[in-house]
Amino acid sequence: CVPLPSSAQLTDQEADFLLADSGARVIAMSDDLAIRPPPDVRVFGPADVAALRANHAPQAYADTAADDPAFLVYTSGTTGQPKGVLHAQRSAWGRRPMYQGWYGIRSDDVILHAGAFNWTYTLGVGLTDPWANGATAVLYNGPRDVAVWPLLMAKFRATLFAAVPGLYRQILKYNDLRDFDLSSLRHGLTAGEALSAALLEQWRTITGKELYEALGMSECSTYISSSPSVPVKAGSPGKPQQGRCVAALPVEGGEEPLPPGETGLLAVHRGDPGLMLGYWNRPEEEALVYRGEWFIGGDLVHFDADGYMIYHGRNDDVMNAMGYRVSPLEVEHCLSQHPAVAEVAVTELTVREGVSVIAAFVVPRDPDEPEGMDAAPLLAHARQHLAAYKCPREILFTDSLPRTANGKVRRRDLANWRR
Template identity: 65%
Template sequence: MHATPDASPPDPRRPPPRFNAARHCLEANARERGTKPALILVGDGARSEVLTFADLDRAVRGVAAGLLAAGLTPGDRVMIRMGNDADYAVVYFAALAAGLVAQPSSPQLTAGEAAFLLQDAGAAAVVAADECALDPEACRCRLVLRPADIARLKAGPPLERYADTAADDPAYLVYTSGTTSRPKGVLHAHRTVWGRRPMHDDWLGLREDDVVLHAGTMNWTYTLGVGMQDPWARGATTVLYNGRRDPAVWPALIARHRATLFAAVPSLYRQILKYSDLAAHDLSSLRHGITAGEALSPQLLAEWRAATGTPLYEALGMSEISTYISSSPRVPVKPGSPGRPQTGRRVAILPVEGEPEPLAPGETGLLAIHRSDPGLMLGYWNRPDEEAAVMRGEWFTGGDLAELDADGYVWFHGRNDDVMNAFGYRVSPNEVEGALIGHPDVQEVAVAERAVREDVRVIAAYVVPKPGRAPDPDDLLAWCADRLAAYKCPKTVVFLDALPRTPNGKVQRKRLAAEQP
């Protein structure tokens, strides 16, 4: 699937035909702002690592040249299985700079989960931290690079020029949980970085002199995009943190680095309010916070503004298109709504079934964005059936149910499928169920989100034990922890005599949420 419609006039939103995402973010900055900090990576205490734009450009081109010299060719996938350190960013942008396809992944994945992604993508190489386990069989006949190798490549001869890629050439492949039991790859083109430009003003309120503190880890597309690609596209500075996860650290980092924008998920803002002494820190540099990944409750919005005097601007998006609905300094907030379509975005509400004719304001249907949007994915990796399922004529539908009000604001009404949202990560219940059903004491299992507070939801496992068995909840949770990334694991287990089902035998997940442990 390509986002360029046939026989259309030139679109000013589209990038030049020859376009490289890494060059767009780094080359001009290295020339015009070479001594300016691009990335400040902060650890525990006073320790920090600073890369200027010149440093970053040089390291990226060194690794890019080394990857090509090792025998990789344009279009080869490079899986990145590293911790939250500067080399993650360097390898990611180096792959793009060389015309390769970056495949970011989480270090939380088990060796088995990582092996599936490696094999499904047909990756030619994997770059892994020393502590990240790799499946030897999955890595057979593939180039494997560790931190010492990356250090050697950074110091080697640099790539003379960034790859002359087409805007529609593949740039990166991210895996997301869908409605199947296995994650699916979402393939993006170099033009996706250009397609992010509407959010710079209509969500982030981003300026060249900004210092953006992002609370996410580098493997997450939220961090790769808002934490690096967007600031660097405007010449701004990024601050990331790789120390221990303590909510109280974020106000201290804002004050220490004079951050002007802070990006996080709503659950972290909630934790900061609960566990931090905001009055002990000088937050006068902060213009506003930005948030995505989960719905922002009106209560949290009001509490944050009361405590800090700064607003929160929310955005709604997905792996396939990133964020395209948002509020911002120039799009007034309506509590409970993520905002309006960003400038230049063609957004509509379509009927769940039938002809893809946009519905009138106030009617609920599938939230859709026009396939001409330059930020839209190229398609699902080797999943033509799933790709066809999300296309409705000229529209892409990601499964969100919503309505538009008379002012153009979007009101979210959940999902049309069963995909869960665990602290900003999309998680397939099928994948979690597939891990739990292998436990010797489990007869049946279903997984669903359960509300623990008004604005907090967690993954719960609803288990029917085998006759005569009495599994321990902690044992089941440990079983999951050995097979799934931490963010995919259930937080609670509920035992049932039987799962609620429809007359046709389908599990009724909405009824599960009413079951109490």
Template identity: 65%
Template sequence: MTESRQPPARFNAARYCLGENARLRPEKTALILVGDGSEARLTFSEVDRAVRGIGAGLLRLGLKPGDRVMIRMGNDADYALLHFGAIAAGLVSLPSSPQLTEGEAAFLMENSGAAVVALAGGCTVDPAVLGDRILLDAAAIADLKAGEPLHDYADTAADDPAMLIYTSGTTSRPKGVLHGHRSAYGRRPMLEHWIGVTEHDVMLHAGTMNWTYTLGVGLSDPWSVGATAVLYNGPRDPGVWPQLIARYGATIFAAVPTLYRQILKYGDLPAHDLSSLRHGCTAGEALSSELLDAWASATGKPLYEALGMSEISTYISSGPTIPVRPGSPGKPQPGRRVAILPVDGAFEPLPVGESGLLAVHRSEPALMLGYWNRPDEEAEVLRGEWFVGGDLARFDEDGYLWFEGRNNDLMKAMGYRVSPNEVEVVLAAHPSVAEVGVAELPVRADVSVICGFVVLQPGAAPDAGALLDWCAERLAAYKRPREIRFLDALPRTANGKVQRKRLAEVSLS
């Protein structure tokens, strides 16, 4: 009998990941958090108890179903416990990056209407912006964990909100992507057809906990099948990952292509026993054929790529059931409804071989509930029964997807989507800048960096370092330009719009 694509009507994402494990395998290690010379282990029973303790404690603070809990912390176990604790109580978890500046964090706090801000790991907030929000420090979080726990996970509907993720949009400010509890169930096709994870696996993820790639592939997915998750919060030396694979017998490793490239260069792979590893998973950036071949030559292990986005997680991949085809991210995972739509006009899927907009059917349980207070942007991505993310692509006769660029200007940096508008607003505020455009700048065949293309005010001296420092004070590290190039004028259309796709070529002419 074929498994239903849809979750049960009453469904709690935290219970789905933890409740059954606490009953069936309470003493099995759920999480290993490795630091610089330190190690912490939590069993499924301990994680379940802490999550229900946090959930109950949040409700005792007066929070109501649907209230937002913003997490602004470093990469430690409490981050994950708070995330799942909020969801367990029927609240909405808002994971945020510790790299955000106070100004960026203040925007998320105010835009989301967060009722609680969990603060630890050296992160700060502006007291003037905090207002009457409840502030949880490390001591308060410890009290929540130790308090009387929820008797059971909240009886939420599958469509009730569970997580609010902020991602770059087409404006100068990030937008909130609201997901329901059903999104955890909607990840099920990934388990077999991309990650290939079962209860017998040890999953090592290279990301930090604020990233949905980590919260999903690094925690939710292995926990949903009873596997052990290993995360690392020490110095980000590329050489540490082969050591961790060998030390913990990791069977699956997940990272972005850039990190795989760094491991090949600096990781001293022959010095480590990687025999436990079955394969690597990669997402966030395109996987080049050269890197795919280099990893296989060095390790004898395959890399499986997936394509996804904050609004729907991953839905196209290679994997144990989908053979790798170099240059393509793979096929739609079985059970997904994916199509290519015309750029303009009808909402009818195009035939094989024709290029258009990559689309996912709105019945997909992993699809977001919507954008937080952004009805105009929501309308832009919905076409009839389809969600359209902006990628131009085509399917070949074997069902593999081939990219042909983007229908907008969003950039990719270390796996994060970054809006050029957001970076341009920051650079344009510098007193030396008259005009600015921001775009990706290729530095190697398969590597691009964010670059600011600047026209200076009359009399201003070109000082790239000063502009980079300006951005460093106002933007999270992954959003900052890595290069500044100075132009006499920005390339524009006849209507005066900056032609971002021409910025790099103009700067070289």
């Protein structure tokens, strides 16, 4: 039995894809979700789960090996459709370097994570890692109101709080943290997107606490970080955690790590126990991310003379939306189905320092029609067919899209394209 945690934000179409692609035969879901599973999928609601717990004794732990499948998560990729990432039982062991290499965790810690449990960041940091260390995990499934997080930190005397940088920014903007007793909080943890120097300084100034950043991906546990034992360096998520083999490899090929200061593709050695077993039923895509004994995720980085990693962006077009990886192809496919759209290209657009959003550049089918230059119907269409975090935040109309000589859209040129 391999569990697949998924998001309550999924539309019917997205849920249908995950069910079909994974081959899942059972789904456990709350009664208030609008998802309608197909007839051949067995549904367990809250009452069914309660009955199981009441009428059946817990089973003994399965006798598993390190490379046996443990769980499946889905992440966006360059092909447009989400792909399944299959992790092994050894992935639990692969998380151990971050206990002190990022959290500085103790058995008496109380950890509050602001993410959703379909995300490996939340699943590990907010649940399994606290349990593995005898610590307490605070779980919240209510409305995602930015005002709730300092309330929960104060109420439950949280010692560690974890969230994406974007949420830290909102907490600081819409709350006066001086109104809350956060004396129990030792420090904050953040990952999922780059932490700007301005946000780091704002958090430090207002709270007097440190904020430790980390870098990871769905295919591997978090493997680069700052921590109580690795001082924060503005502009860097930190250093490779103790015991991990991480390097920058030449973009053009080869397995020899680059020296400090030279930019290349971030790579993790295949021997890392936190690395995935592979992509679910995607052998072609899986072959693309391995180079000899190295897994390459597509991030451009260099390591400085002190061993800190400096991030230079993605080598492909996958976007980052509040920590979630989102394929522009998936968003483009959705918007292209709207009758008012002739052409569309989607990219990540920086709106101010440390803040980026998903933006769609649209060539209208008929600019003279009332709907031709109206963003509202396109945004509504996206919300109907995509999870909220995948929806564009900006629609920008243009006469044409930047293209290469062979007709491919140059997404990297969109931000400076005429509008």
